[in-house]
Amino acid sequence: MNVKLIPISSLNVNPLNSDEYINALNDHECNKYLEIRFHPQTYDTVKEYIENLPDNVRFFKIVADIKKTSLDNDGKTKYLPGDRWVGNIKLGPINMWHKFAEIGILIFPTYWHKGYGSEAIKEVSNYAFNVLHLHKCFAGCIEDNINSIRAFKNAGFEEEYRIRSQYYINGSGHKDDVVLSKFNVNEATWR
Ligand SMILES: CC(C)(COP(=O)(O)OP(=O)(O)OC[C@H]1O[C@@H](n2cnc3c(N)ncnc32)[C@H](O)[C@@H]1OP(=O)(O)O)[C@@H](O)C(=O)NCCC(=O)NCCS
Numbered sequence: 001m002n003v004k005l006i007p008i009s010s011l012n013v014n015p016l017n018s019d020e021y022i023n024a025l026n027d028h029e030c031n032k033y034l035e036i037r038f039h040p041q042t043y044d045t046v047k048e049y050i051e052n053l054p055d056n057v058r059f060f061k062i063v064a065d066i067k068k069t070s071l072d073n074d075g076k077t078k079y080l081p082g083d084r085w086v087g088n089i090k091l092g093p094i095n096m097w098h099k100f101a102e103i104g105i106l107i108f109p110t111y112w113h114k115g116y117g118s119e120a121i122k123e124v125s126n127y128a129f130n131v132l133h134l135h136k137c138f139a140g141c142i143e144d145n146i147n148s149i150r151a152f153k154n155a156g157f158e159e160e161y162r163i164r165s166q167y168y169i170n171g172s173g174h175k176d177d178v179v180l181s182k183f184n185v186n187e188a189t190w191r
Contacts, residue, residue: 005089023108032169054092056096064086091127102139117151133187140178162178
């Protein structure tokens with residue numbers, strides 16, 4: 001499994017012009033645990049969001065090396081590597097005084113259950129700890145969002161606490177917000 005994180009900023013917002021991305025943001029299965037579900041998303045709303053990202057937020061495209069098959073001249077199947085945009089991940093707001101940051105992630109539904117979410121969360125927490133020298137990363141996942149809780153646990157996060165009955169989900173009522181976190185155990189001041 002190989003994923004790369006490509007930084008996105010107001011300078012390179014154009015590559016975000018993809019139907020797959022806008023469709024994922026508006027897809028009920030994909031957005032049912034996200035606050036964006038209340039606002040229909042278009043290329044313009046996404047552009048405005050990226051252009052107004054505060055300085056303490058890092059936003060990345062997740063690109064996976066997905067092997068494509070094609071037939072050789074002699075009829076044998078060969079595998080060609082191909083970078084495919086599979087989702088986005090956000091680190092922030094970053095608090096540089098206390099050295100913590102929140103993580104948010106979205107993988108396009110076509111690419112779910114292939115391990116890309118877990119890998120991207122690992123990559124972004126490595127960046128937070130090894131490049132930004134943060135102390136802690138965390139994420140809030142609604143208790144029914146099992147895929148998300150699993151992906152964070154696969155990436156080494158542990159449940160730290162729950163905010164009880166915090167979010168109202170249509171058809172299921174109020175649900176806990178499960179806060180998962182991971183610490184930079186390599187830093188000198190770790191305790
Ligand atoms: C949550 C989300 C990011 C997870 O991404 P993902 O790429 O599907 O996650 P992963 O594949 O890494 O892992 C999630 C679970 O998928 C399943 N899975 C992983 N690899 C798999 C494979 N090769 N085959 C089948 N299932 C697999 C597993 O159940 C895995 O957990 P497990 O390894 O503990 O069993 C994605 O579902 C998503 O974008 N959801 C919508 C937005 C959202 O809810 N974001 C999170 C807000 S906190």
